[in-house]
Amino acid sequence: xxxxxxxxxxxxxxxxxxxxxxxxxxxxLGGRTAGVSGILGGVVPPLRAGWEWRALFLGGLxxxxxxxxxxxxxxxEIPPRSLPLLAIAGLLVGFGTRLAGGCTSGHGVCxxxxxxxxxxxxxxxxxxxxxxxxxxxRLGGVGAA
Amino acid sequence: MKPGPLAFICGLLFALGLGLSGMTQPxxxxxxxxxxxxxxxxxxxxxxxxxxxxxxxxxxxRRVSQAPADEIGCAADDGDADGTGTSIDxxxxxxxxxxxxxxxxxxxxxxxxxxxxxxxxxxxxxxVGAMLVGVALYRRTVR
Numbered sequence: 001x002x003x004x005x006x007x008x009x010x011x012x013x014x015x016x017x018x019x020x021x022x023x024x025x026x027x028x029l030g031g032r033t034a035g036v037s038g039i040l041g042g043v044v045p046p047l048r049a050g051w052e053w054r055a056l057f058l059g060g061l062x063x064x065x066x067x068x069x070x071x072x073x074x075x076x077e078i079p080p081r082s083l084p085l086l087a088i089a090g091l092l093v094g095f096g097t098r099l100a101g102g103c104t105s106g107h108g109v110c111x112x113x114x115x116x117x118x119x120x121x122x123x124x125x126x127x128x129x130x131x132x133x134x135x136x137x138r139l140g141g142v143g144a145a
Numbered sequence: 146m147k148p149g150p151l152a153f154i155c156g157l158l159f160a161l162g163l164g165l166s167g168m169t170q171p172x173x174x175x176x177x178x179x180x181x182x183x184x185x186x187x188x189x190x191x192x193x194x195x196x197x198x199x200x201x202x203x204x205x206x207r208r209v210s211q212a213p214a215d216e217i218g219c220a221a222d223d224g225d226a227d228g229t230g231t232s233i234d235x236x237x238x239x240x241x242x243x244x245x246x247x248x249x250x251x252x253x254x255x256x257x258x259x260x261x262x263x264x265x266x267x268x269x270x271x272x273v274g275a276m277l278v279g280v281a282l283y284r285r286t287v288r
Contacts, residue, residue, distance in 0.1 A: 012190040013191070015163065016166055044284055056149050079269060087271050118233055122241040138179060
Protein backbone atom coordinates (compact mmCIF):
# COMPACT_ATOMS: atom_id res chain seq x y z
CA UNK A 1 0.00 0.00 0.00
CA UNK A 2 1.54 3.37 -0.94
CA UNK A 3 2.04 5.83 1.87
CA UNK A 4 0.25 9.23 1.63
CA UNK A 5 2.41 12.25 2.55
CA UNK A 6 2.25 16.09 2.51
CA UNK A 7 -1.38 16.14 1.38
CA UNK A 8 -2.59 19.76 0.97
CA UNK A 9 -6.05 19.36 -0.57
CA UNK A 10 -7.46 22.83 0.13
CA UNK A 11 -4.66 24.95 -1.35
CA UNK A 12 -4.37 22.54 -4.29
CA UNK A 13 -8.08 22.80 -5.03
CA UNK A 14 -8.14 26.59 -4.53
CA UNK A 15 -5.10 27.03 -6.78
CA UNK A 16 -6.75 24.85 -9.41
CA UNK A 17 -9.88 27.01 -9.29
CA UNK A 18 -7.78 30.18 -9.82
CA UNK A 19 -5.99 28.52 -12.76
CA UNK A 20 -9.37 27.54 -14.21
CA UNK A 21 -10.66 31.10 -13.79
CA UNK A 22 -7.60 32.58 -15.52
CA UNK A 23 -7.95 30.15 -18.44
CA UNK A 24 -11.69 30.86 -18.67
CA UNK A 25 -11.22 34.66 -18.70
CA UNK A 26 -8.66 34.40 -21.51
CA UNK A 27 -10.93 32.08 -23.47
CA UNK A 28 -14.24 33.90 -22.94
CA LEU A 29 -13.04 37.49 -23.31
CA GLY A 30 -10.07 36.97 -25.64
CA GLY A 31 -10.80 33.74 -27.49
CA ARG A 32 -7.31 32.42 -26.67
CA THR A 33 -6.20 29.18 -25.00
CA ALA A 34 -4.06 29.42 -21.87
CA GLY A 35 -1.58 26.79 -22.99
CA VAL A 36 1.81 27.91 -21.74
CA SER A 37 3.98 25.84 -24.10
CA GLY A 38 2.03 27.06 -27.13
CA ILE A 39 2.26 30.64 -25.91
CA LEU A 40 6.02 30.21 -25.38
CA GLY A 41 6.36 28.71 -28.87
CA GLY A 42 4.78 31.85 -30.31
CA VAL A 43 7.48 34.18 -28.96
CA VAL A 44 10.52 32.15 -30.07
CA PRO A 45 11.93 33.47 -33.38
CA PRO A 46 10.95 33.39 -36.18
CA LEU A 47 8.02 35.34 -34.72
CA ARG A 48 4.53 34.66 -35.98
CA ALA A 49 1.37 36.75 -35.94
CA GLY A 50 -0.03 37.11 -32.44
CA TRP A 51 3.27 37.15 -30.59
CA GLU A 52 2.29 40.37 -28.79
CA TRP A 53 -0.51 38.95 -26.62
CA ARG A 54 1.63 35.88 -25.94
CA ALA A 55 4.51 38.04 -24.74
CA LEU A 56 2.09 39.92 -22.49
CA PHE A 57 0.74 36.66 -21.03
CA LEU A 58 4.32 35.56 -20.30
CA GLY A 59 4.96 38.99 -18.76
CA GLY A 60 1.95 38.35 -16.53
CA LEU A 61 3.42 34.99 -15.48
CA UNK A 62 6.73 36.69 -14.59
CA UNK A 63 4.95 39.49 -12.69
CA UNK A 64 2.91 36.87 -10.82
CA UNK A 65 6.15 35.09 -9.96
CA UNK A 66 7.63 38.29 -8.52
CA UNK A 67 4.47 38.81 -6.47
CA UNK A 68 4.73 35.26 -5.12
CA UNK A 69 8.41 35.72 -4.33
CA UNK A 70 7.45 38.83 -2.34
CA UNK A 71 4.34 37.44 -0.58
CA UNK A 72 5.08 33.71 -0.22
CA UNK A 73 8.69 32.92 -1.17
CA UNK A 74 8.42 29.31 0.05
CA UNK A 75 6.06 28.67 -2.88
CA UNK A 76 8.93 29.11 -5.35
CA GLU A 77 11.37 26.34 -4.53
CA ILE A 78 15.03 25.87 -5.29
CA PRO A 79 14.88 22.89 -7.68
CA PRO A 80 15.81 19.65 -5.85
CA ARG A 81 17.68 18.28 -8.87
CA SER A 82 21.21 18.73 -10.30
CA LEU A 83 21.93 21.30 -13.04
CA PRO A 84 22.80 18.70 -15.74
CA LEU A 85 19.54 16.85 -15.02
CA LEU A 86 17.59 20.14 -15.20
CA ALA A 87 19.27 21.05 -18.51
CA ILE A 88 18.33 17.73 -20.15
CA ALA A 89 14.83 17.94 -18.68
CA GLY A 90 14.35 21.48 -20.03
CA LEU A 91 15.33 20.40 -23.55
CA LEU A 92 12.89 17.47 -23.43
CA VAL A 93 10.06 19.63 -22.05
CA GLY A 94 10.61 22.38 -24.66
CA PHE A 95 10.84 20.04 -27.65
CA GLY A 96 8.28 17.49 -26.44
CA THR A 97 5.53 19.97 -25.59
CA ARG A 98 5.83 21.62 -29.00
CA LEU A 99 5.74 18.25 -30.77
CA ALA A 100 2.66 17.28 -28.75
CA GLY A 101 1.05 20.71 -29.27
CA GLY A 102 0.53 21.33 -25.56
CA CYS A 103 1.60 20.71 -21.97
CA THR A 104 -0.07 20.42 -18.57
CA SER A 105 -2.04 23.64 -19.12
CA GLY A 106 -2.98 23.36 -22.80
CA HIS A 107 -3.77 19.64 -22.86
CA GLY A 108 -4.15 18.82 -19.14
CA VAL A 109 -6.49 21.69 -18.22
CA CYS A 110 -7.91 23.49 -21.27
CA UNK A 111 -8.04 20.50 -23.60
CA UNK A 112 -9.50 18.09 -21.05
CA UNK A 113 -12.08 20.65 -19.91
CA UNK A 114 -13.14 21.09 -23.55
CA UNK A 115 -13.37 17.29 -23.95
CA UNK A 116 -10.62 16.97 -26.58
CA UNK A 117 -9.66 13.37 -27.35
CA UNK A 118 -6.18 14.51 -28.38
CA UNK A 119 -5.68 16.19 -25.04
CA UNK A 120 -6.94 13.16 -23.13
CA UNK A 121 -4.44 10.91 -24.89
CA UNK A 122 -1.56 13.38 -24.46
CA UNK A 123 -2.36 13.86 -20.76
CA UNK A 124 -2.50 10.12 -20.05
CA UNK A 125 0.81 9.61 -21.90
CA UNK A 126 2.78 12.42 -20.19
CA UNK A 127 1.38 11.55 -16.74
CA UNK A 128 2.18 7.83 -17.00
CA UNK A 129 5.62 8.46 -18.53
CA UNK A 130 6.44 11.04 -15.83
CA UNK A 131 5.36 8.59 -13.10
CA UNK A 132 7.57 5.86 -14.60
CA UNK A 133 10.47 8.34 -14.87
CA UNK A 134 10.19 9.38 -11.21
CA UNK A 135 9.98 5.74 -10.10
CA UNK A 136 13.02 4.69 -12.15
CA UNK A 137 15.05 7.69 -10.92
CA ARG A 138 14.15 6.85 -7.31
CA LEU A 139 15.17 3.22 -7.81
CA GLY A 140 18.39 4.52 -9.40
CA GLY A 141 19.14 6.61 -6.32
CA VAL A 142 17.78 10.04 -7.38
CA GLY A 143 15.16 10.75 -4.69
CA ALA A 144 11.83 12.48 -5.15
CA ALA A 145 12.79 15.55 -3.09
CA MET B 146 -11.63 43.17 -24.88
CA LYS B 147 -8.32 43.37 -26.75
CA PRO B 148 -6.18 40.33 -25.94
CA GLY B 149 -3.23 42.50 -24.83
CA PRO B 150 -4.10 43.83 -21.34
CA LEU B 151 -6.37 40.82 -20.81
CA ALA B 152 -3.46 38.46 -21.56
CA PHE B 153 -1.27 40.16 -18.96
CA ILE B 154 -3.98 39.98 -16.28
CA CYS B 155 -4.72 36.33 -17.10
CA GLY B 156 -1.00 35.48 -17.00
CA LEU B 157 -0.70 37.12 -13.59
CA LEU B 158 -3.77 35.31 -12.25
CA PHE B 159 -2.55 32.03 -13.76
CA ALA B 160 0.80 32.44 -11.98
CA LEU B 161 -0.88 33.11 -8.62
CA GLY B 162 -3.01 29.99 -9.12
CA LEU B 163 0.07 27.91 -9.89
CA GLY B 164 1.79 29.25 -6.75
CA LEU B 165 -1.22 28.64 -4.50
CA SER B 166 -1.77 25.14 -5.90
CA GLY B 167 1.76 23.83 -5.25
CA MET B 168 2.67 23.43 -8.93
CA THR B 169 5.68 25.74 -8.50
CA GLN B 170 7.13 23.36 -5.89
CA PRO B 171 9.00 20.55 -7.67
CA UNK B 172 9.10 18.61 -4.40
CA UNK B 173 5.29 18.44 -4.45
CA UNK B 174 5.14 17.68 -8.19
CA UNK B 175 7.68 14.87 -7.85
CA UNK B 176 5.84 13.65 -4.74
CA UNK B 177 2.64 13.49 -6.78
CA UNK B 178 4.34 11.62 -9.63
CA UNK B 179 5.92 9.13 -7.20
CA UNK B 180 2.74 7.04 -7.01
CA UNK B 181 4.50 3.86 -5.91
CA UNK B 182 6.56 5.60 -3.21
CA UNK B 183 5.65 8.18 -0.55
CA UNK B 184 2.72 9.67 -2.48
CA UNK B 185 1.45 13.27 -2.26
CA UNK B 186 -1.95 13.21 -4.03
CA UNK B 187 -2.49 17.01 -3.81
CA UNK B 188 -1.87 17.89 -7.45
CA UNK B 189 -4.70 15.68 -8.68
CA UNK B 190 -6.94 18.27 -7.02
CA UNK B 191 -5.28 21.11 -8.93
CA UNK B 192 -6.32 19.58 -12.21
CA UNK B 193 -9.75 18.66 -10.82
CA UNK B 194 -10.35 22.24 -9.59
CA UNK B 195 -9.17 23.84 -12.82
CA UNK B 196 -11.27 21.54 -15.00
CA UNK B 197 -14.32 21.90 -12.73
CA UNK B 198 -14.19 25.66 -13.41
CA UNK B 199 -13.11 25.63 -17.05
CA UNK B 200 -15.44 22.89 -18.27
CA UNK B 201 -18.70 24.80 -17.69
CA UNK B 202 -17.27 28.29 -18.29
CA UNK B 203 -15.55 27.46 -21.58
CA UNK B 204 -18.90 26.25 -22.92
CA UNK B 205 -20.42 29.72 -22.62
CA UNK B 206 -18.29 30.85 -25.55
CA ARG B 207 -19.19 27.91 -27.75
CA ARG B 208 -22.83 28.61 -27.21
CA VAL B 209 -22.69 32.31 -28.07
CA SER B 210 -20.18 32.13 -30.90
CA GLN B 211 -19.33 29.76 -33.70
CA ALA B 212 -15.86 28.62 -32.71
CA PRO B 213 -14.09 26.64 -35.45
CA ALA B 214 -14.31 22.91 -34.87
CA ASP B 215 -10.56 22.42 -34.65
CA GLU B 216 -10.23 24.75 -31.68
CA ILE B 217 -11.37 21.88 -29.49
CA GLY B 218 -9.17 19.25 -31.07
CA CYS B 219 -6.15 21.50 -30.96
CA ALA B 220 -5.90 22.62 -27.38
CA ALA B 221 -2.71 24.65 -27.29
CA ASP B 222 -2.30 25.55 -30.91
CA ASP B 223 -5.67 27.01 -31.70
CA GLY B 224 -4.09 30.38 -32.43
CA ASP B 225 -2.09 28.80 -35.24
CA ALA B 226 -3.36 29.24 -38.75
CA ASP B 227 -1.67 26.27 -40.36
CA GLY B 228 -3.94 23.72 -38.70
CA THR B 229 -1.20 21.39 -37.46
CA GLY B 230 -1.99 19.15 -34.55
CA THR B 231 -5.65 18.51 -35.13
CA SER B 232 -5.56 14.72 -35.22
CA ILE B 233 -4.34 11.86 -33.06
CA ASP B 234 -0.97 10.91 -34.48
CA UNK B 235 2.53 9.74 -33.64
CA UNK B 236 3.77 13.30 -33.01
CA UNK B 237 1.23 13.76 -30.23
CA UNK B 238 2.22 10.54 -28.47
CA UNK B 239 6.01 10.90 -28.91
CA UNK B 240 5.90 14.57 -27.91
CA UNK B 241 3.85 13.82 -24.80
CA UNK B 242 6.24 10.99 -23.87
CA UNK B 243 9.33 13.22 -24.23
CA UNK B 244 7.60 15.88 -22.13
CA UNK B 245 6.74 13.23 -19.52
CA UNK B 246 10.39 12.21 -19.17
CA UNK B 247 11.47 15.84 -18.74
CA UNK B 248 8.66 16.57 -16.27
CA UNK B 249 9.54 13.49 -14.21
CA UNK B 250 13.25 14.37 -14.22
CA UNK B 251 12.75 17.95 -13.03
CA UNK B 252 9.29 18.40 -11.51
CA UNK B 253 8.78 21.41 -13.82
CA UNK B 254 6.33 21.88 -16.64
CA UNK B 255 6.53 25.12 -18.68
CA UNK B 256 4.22 27.44 -16.68
CA UNK B 257 5.58 26.80 -13.17
CA UNK B 258 9.17 26.98 -14.46
CA UNK B 259 8.60 30.46 -15.94
CA UNK B 260 6.86 31.65 -12.76
CA UNK B 261 9.74 30.28 -10.65
CA UNK B 262 12.30 32.45 -12.47
CA UNK B 263 11.37 35.10 -9.88
CA UNK B 264 13.24 33.26 -7.12
CA UNK B 265 16.51 33.67 -9.04
CA UNK B 266 17.65 30.06 -8.53
CA UNK B 267 20.29 28.98 -11.05
CA UNK B 268 18.53 25.64 -11.59
CA UNK B 269 15.35 27.40 -12.75
CA UNK B 270 17.30 29.55 -15.22
CA UNK B 271 19.11 26.47 -16.56
CA UNK B 272 15.79 24.65 -17.00
CA VAL B 273 14.02 27.57 -18.71
CA GLY B 274 17.06 28.29 -20.92
CA ALA B 275 17.20 24.65 -22.03
CA MET B 276 13.44 24.66 -22.57
CA LEU B 277 13.77 27.65 -24.92
CA VAL B 278 16.53 25.81 -26.79
CA GLY B 279 14.18 22.82 -27.09
CA VAL B 280 11.41 25.02 -28.51
CA ALA B 281 13.84 26.67 -30.95
CA LEU B 282 15.15 23.24 -32.00
CA TYR B 283 11.56 22.22 -32.76
CA ARG B 284 11.02 25.36 -34.83
CA ARG B 285 14.24 24.70 -36.79
CA THR B 286 13.78 20.99 -37.41
CA VAL B 287 10.10 20.10 -37.42
CA ARG B 288 8.40 23.34 -38.38
